[in-house]
Amino acid sequence: MSATEAERLARAALSCAGEPGSIPLTDEVAAKGGVRAYDDLLGGRSPLSDDLAARVERLDAGAELARAAEQGIRFVVPGDEEWPTAVEDLTFADALQERGGIPVGLWVRGPRRLDEMTEHAVAVVGSRAATSYGCQLAGDLGAKVAAAGHSVVSGAAFGVDYYAHRGALTVAGPTLAVLAGGVDRAYPEKHAQLLEGLAREGLVVSEAPLGASSMRVRFLARNRLIAALSRGTVVVEAAVRSGALNTANWTVGLGRTLMGVPGPVNSATSAGVHQLIRSRGALLVTRPEEVLEAVAPMGTFLLTEPRAPAHPRDLLGIIERQVLDALPIAQAAVTESVARTAGLRPQRTRQALDQLLGAGLVQYVDGAWRAVRDGERGTG
Amino acid sequence: MSATEAERLARAALSCAGEPGSIPLTDEVAAKGGVRAYDDLLGGRSPLSDDLAARVERLDAGAELARAAEQGIRFVVPGDEEWPTAVEDLTFADALQERGGIPVGLWVRGPRRLDEMTEHAVAVVGSRAATSYGCQLAGDLGAKVAAAGHSVVSGAAFGVDYYAHRGALTVAGPTLAVLAGGVDRAYPEKHAQLLEGLAREGLVVSEAPLGASSMRVRFLARNRLIAALSRGTVVVEAAVRSGALNTANWTVGLGRTLMGVPGPVNSATSAGVHQLIRSRGALLVTRPEEVLEAVAPMGTFLLTEPRAPAHPRDLLGIIERQVLDALPIAQAAVTESVARTAGLRPQRTRQALDQLLGAGLVQYVDGAWRAVRDGERGTG
Numbered sequence: 001m002s003a004t005e006a007e008r009l010a011r012a013a014l015s016c017a018g019e020p021g022s023i024p025l026t027d028e029v030a031a032k033g034g035v036r037a038y039d040d041l042l043g044g045r046s047p048l049s050d051d052l053a054a055r056v057e058r059l060d061a062g063a064e065l066a067r068a069a070e071q072g073i074r075f076v077v078p079g080d081e082e083w084p085t086a087v088e089d090l091t092f093a094d095a096l097q098e099r100g101g102i103p104v105g106l107w108v109r110g111p112r113r114l115d116e117m118t119e120h121a122v123a124v125v126g127s128r129a130a131t132s133y134g135c136q137l138a139g140d141l142g143a144k145v146a147a148a149g150h151s152v153v154s155g156a157a158f159g160v161d162y163y164a165h166r167g168a169l170t171v172a173g174p175t176l177a178v179l180a181g182g183v184d185r186a187y188p189e190k191h192a193q194l195l196e197g198l199a200r201e202g203l204v205v206s207e208a209p210l211g212a213s214s215m216r217v218r219f220l221a222r223n224r225l226i227a228a229l230s231r232g233t234v235v236v237e238a239a240v241r242s243g244a245l246n247t248a249n250w251t252v253g254l255g256r257t258l259m260g261v262p263g264p265v266n267s268a269t270s271a272g273v274h275q276l277i278r279s280r281g282a283l284l285v286t287r288p289e290e291v292l293e294a295v296a297p298m299g300t301f302l303l304t305e306p307r308a309p310a311h312p313r314d315l316l317g318i319i320e321r322q323v324l325d326a327l328p329i330a331q332a333a334v335t336e337s338v339a340r341t342a343g344l345r346p347q348r349t350r351q352a353l354d355q356l357l358g359a360g361l362v363q364y365v366d367g368a369w370r371a372v373r374d375g376e377r378g379t380g
Numbered sequence: 381m382s383a384t385e386a387e388r389l390a391r392a393a394l395s396c397a398g399e400p401g402s403i404p405l406t407d408e409v410a411a412k413g414g415v416r417a418y419d420d421l422l423g424g425r426s427p428l429s430d431d432l433a434a435r436v437e438r439l440d441a442g443a444e445l446a447r448a449a450e451q452g453i454r455f456v457v458p459g460d461e462e463w464p465t466a467v468e469d470l471t472f473a474d475a476l477q478e479r480g481g482i483p484v485g486l487w488v489r490g491p492r493r494l495d496e497m498t499e500h501a502v503a504v505v506g507s508r509a510a511t512s513y514g515c516q517l518a519g520d521l522g523a524k525v526a527a528a529g530h531s532v533v534s535g536a537a538f539g540v541d542y543y544a545h546r547g548a549l550t551v552a553g554p555t556l557a558v559l560a561g562g563v564d565r566a567y568p569e570k571h572a573q574l575l576e577g578l579a580r581e582g583l584v585v586s587e588a589p590l591g592a593s594s595m596r597v598r599f600l601a602r603n604r605l606i607a608a609l610s611r612g613t614v615v616v617e618a619a620v621r622s623g624a625l626n627t628a629n630w631t632v633g634l635g636r637t638l639m640g641v642p643g644p645v646n647s648a649t650s651a652g653v654h655q656l657i658r659s660r661g662a663l664l665v666t667r668p669e670e671v672l673e674a675v676a677p678m679g680t681f682l683l684t685e686p687r688a689p690a691h692p693r694d695l696l697g698i699i700e701r702q703v704l705d706a707l708p709i710a711q712a713a714v715t716e717s718v719a720r721t722a723g724l725r726p727q728r729t730r731q732a733l734d735q736l737l738g739a740g741l742v743q744y745v746d747g748a749w750r751a752v753r754d755g756e757r758g759t760g
Contacts, residue, residue: 019721051720133644187710213713215721216705241691262642262654264513265666274642277657277664284657284664286645311621325596330567333593340431341399341595 003079009061010038011077011105012209016064017055018104020180020207021221024048026101030091034077034104068107068210071184072199076114077105084118087228093253096246099221103207106225109183110176110203117176117203118229121151122295123251125226125244126160126236127269134237134269137261138163139170141234144288146173150295153178153230155222156191156198160236160244169197178225179206180218187214205229223247231295232257234285238272248276257294258282312361319344323352324361324371332368383459389441390418391457391485392589396444397435398484400560400587401601404428406481410471414457414484448487448590451564452579456494457485464498467608473633476626479601483587486605489563490556490583497556497583498609501531502675503631505606505624506540506616507649514617514649517641518543519550521614524668526553530675533558533610535602536571536578540616540624549577558605559586560598567594585609603627611675612637614665618652628656637674638662692741699724703732704741704751712748 011034018025028048029037040046041053065075076082090102108114122145126134138160142152146168154161156177168175175198179187183204186192198204207225208218223243227233227250235258238244251258260282263270276282285291293303313321326342327333333341339349353369356362363370391414398405408428409417420426421433445455456462470482488494502525506514518540522532526548534541536557548555555578559567563584566572578584587605588598603623607613607630615638618624631638640662643650656662665671673683693701706722707713713721719729733749736742743750 019723022723049723055720137645189710213708213711215708217702217721220705261645262650262657262664264644265517265641270642271666274664274666277642278666278670284642284654286651286654286658290658322597325600328593328595330569331593340435341597343399343402343429 002081003077003083007034007079008065008075008077008105010034012065012075013038013056013059013061014041015075015104015107015207016059016061016209017052019221020103020212020218021099021101021224023095023098023100025052026104029104030102064209068184071109071210073107073109073183073210075105076108082108082114084115084229086118087225089254090224090228092255093224093250096224096249096253097217097220099217099224103225105207107183107206107209108203109199109205111200112174112176112203114203114205117151117174118153120149120295121153121176121230122291123153123226123230123233123247124160124164124236125154125233125247127238127242127244127272128157128159128161129239129269130159130163130237131267131269133263133267134160135163138236139167141236141261141288141291142167142175143171143173145291146175147171148288148292149174150292151176151202153226155179155226156187156195156204158188158191162191162194164236165194165198165202169201172201175202176229177202177204178222178229179204179208179214180222181208181214182206182210182212184210185213219243220246224250227251227254227256230256232259232291234259234261234291235273235276235282236261237263237267237269238276239268240272240275242272245272245276248280248282252280259285259291259294261285312359316356316359319348320352320355323349324356327362327369327371329371332365332370334368338369382461383457383463387414387459388445388455388457388485390414392445392455393418393436393439393441394421395455395484395487395587396439396441396589397432399601400483400592400598401479401481401604403475403478403480405432406470406484409484410482444589448564451489451590453487453489453563453590455485456488462488462494464495464609466498467605469634470604470608472635473604473630476604476629476633477597477600479597479604483605485587487563487586487589488583489579489585491580492554492556492583494583494585497531497554498533500529500675501533501556501610502671503533503606503610503613503627504540504544504616505534505613505627507618507622507624507652508537508539508541509619509649510539510543510617511647511649513643513647514540514641515543518616519547521616521641521668521671522547522555523551523553525671526555527551528668528672529554530672531556531582533606535559535606536567536575536584538568538571542571542574544616545574545578545582549581552581555582556609557582557584558602558609559584559588559594560602561588561594562586562590562592564590565593599623600626604630607631607634607636610636612639612671614639614641614671615653615656615662616641617643617647617649618656619648620652620655622652625652625656628660628662632660639665639671639674641665692739696736696739699728700732700735703729704736707742707749707751709751712745712750714748718749
């Protein structure tokens with residue numbers, strides 16, 4: 001199945017002439033569809049600006065699509081099999097900083113199918129000025145999430161984004177970059193090679209047309225797509241004023257799962273994440289498995305909680321453990337004293353002590369019992 | 381006001397003969413009061429053990445109290461002005477590891493009043509094997525909490541406990557140790573000097589009678605008092621099998637505020653704290669002020685959220701900001717292009733650009749506008 005060519009052309013024209021995430025535009029197209037929004041615009045029956053109408057009129061959308069196709073870029077619109085219906089949840093999310101709504105269409109570069117790539121995707125975002133701690137965690141998270149078959153969605157920026165994509169590529173796993181500018185432009189320039197890799201093995205996606213450059217307002221529009229194309233967003237490191245927090249806001253607004261990786265409290269690049277956990281209800285995550293559990297459909301991913309190494313105590317019966325817990329920590333004690341603390345008969349206590357002696361957990365010296373110490377056992 | 385001498389003697393006898401936090405004992409005394417529980421025990425009308433009765437019969441409670449008084453130790457019971465009524469909340473908390481209930485009485489050493497000391501107290505607990513990160517945070521937290529007039533309650537153990545008490549003592553602030561053994565015994569021995577300091581300037585408290593030594597089961601009973609004597613508990617560092625988690629469980633069971641300080645996810649001594657935040661509803665705290673806010677009565681402590689340093693952007697009007705956000709990040713753009721992205725008329729855009737030029741936020745070169753870069757501005 002695929003959208004009609006008329007619809008694709010109309011939406012391409014609106015996408016090329018309009019601004020990504022412009023609310024009047026996304027509202028109009030969501031209400032009327034591409035063809036009618038286009039016709040009404042040119043016929044003077046549109047709430048959209050005359051300026052936009054003039055630009056649309058000058059555009060040759062067919063030529064734009066052909067130019068894109070030459071570069072291996074397609075324009076995906078509703079009705080296409082590949083259209084990621086998840087972005088339609090944006091209808092229910094409030095606008096943020098005057099951007100919002102369902103994109104008119106998505107410019108896509110790369111061999112994978114956008115709908116399949118985003119079915120169980122996880123966004124991994126964070127500071128461009130990430131520390132080595134954040135970069136390492138982002139890489140590890142990208143690798144583990146992708147290895148489990150979930151796409152890693154990010155923004156191809158410096159820092160966390162870069163390492164998240166790289167982690168996924170390292171394990172030949174699915175990963176997808178959403179750009180603020182055109183998918184034919186490498187931004188940031190230093191990531192030209194990364195973006196080539198993503199276009200070859202994953203996907204590069206943008207709401208902005210070919211040739212569009214990156215400005216702050218387009219990053220804000222872009223962040224809503226990162227959130228909308230993913231089941232959940234993990235913020236790895238973020239200062240208190242970080243663009244990643246904008247993505248976090250979209251995640252919450254969309255009712256998706258927001259997650260944050262904590263760090264040292266004296267690290268400025270963790271302060272934004274800590275705020276998200278404290279006051280935005282972000283789930284604290286420490287390992288890729290916890291992320292996978294949070295985004296998996298209920299009950300399909302079973303998480304094993306980390307445990308301390310097994311301790312001989314764990315193998316004891318309840319009476320033996322009770323007796324062991326009743327031994328003084330710093331001194332030795334006679335059987336009667338241990339029995340009293342444990343609340344057991346002396347005879348039964350003595351039996352348990354003999355067993356503990358055999359297990360090497362107590363010593364018997366000069367008629368008194370002493371617990372064998374270890375690094376962590378016992379106190380509080 | 382003070383308890384009757386008969387009640388104090390009866391409870392002293394039961395405290396000396398019994399085991400801290402023994403549920404049959406705390407239940408019986410809570411139901412009948414000290415005098416009747418004592419009389420019933422000696423009269424063979426008690427659900428408590430014959431063994432306990434025999435020990436109580438042999439005891440001279442008056443002599444025990446006199447011996448304590450000689451060492452500057454008092455036995456505080458319900459009815460005394462100094463009795464901390466907060467511990468009575470233990471009636472409503474489920475038993476943990478067969479310990480629970482309101483203590484029969486508390487052995488107290490030090491110049492301060494126990495009820496006043498615990499009115500707005502904060503427990504600071506954590507790993508004995510704390511890292512330098514945890515020790516530093518515990519010391520800072522102890523100092524700031526005590527300087528704000530809240531007592532710091534802890535267990536005088538190595539690691540977090542030690543630094544929390546020390547922090548409070550450094551600012552001559554109120555701090556209180558709850559011990560598992562008798563208040564006349566230095567446990568751990570290496571903290572004899574710390575305990576002397578606490579007894580001189582704060583308080584040392586225990587449910588266990590003089591001379592009682594420290595065993596694991598008494599630490600479990602002690603931890604419930606740390607939680608009960610405080611408005612909230614902060615866990616600074618804790619491995620996944622740490623005694624501090626037992627205190628955390630008591631805190632939750634008592635309906636008190638549980639807080640946790642996050643750390644690096646690869647630090648074993650933060651793993652237990654992260655679990656508390658993830659799955660026990662502990663509030664993530666990063667600064668002493670956040671702890672104070674959490675334990676203060678609603679609205680009495682106003683927290684200022686950390687903010688990034690002020691940025692010239694913050695001072696701009698809405699139109700100027702819109703124009704600035706519409707400038708390409710990597711290149712220059714002509715006025716008409718900026719106007720289109722911003723969705724503004726070219727004339728108004730030009731006015732705003734001139735203002736931004738004056739503020740040093742944009743440059744005008746070869747007929748095109750370029751944003752002045754800084755370290756963190758703009759992207760996402």
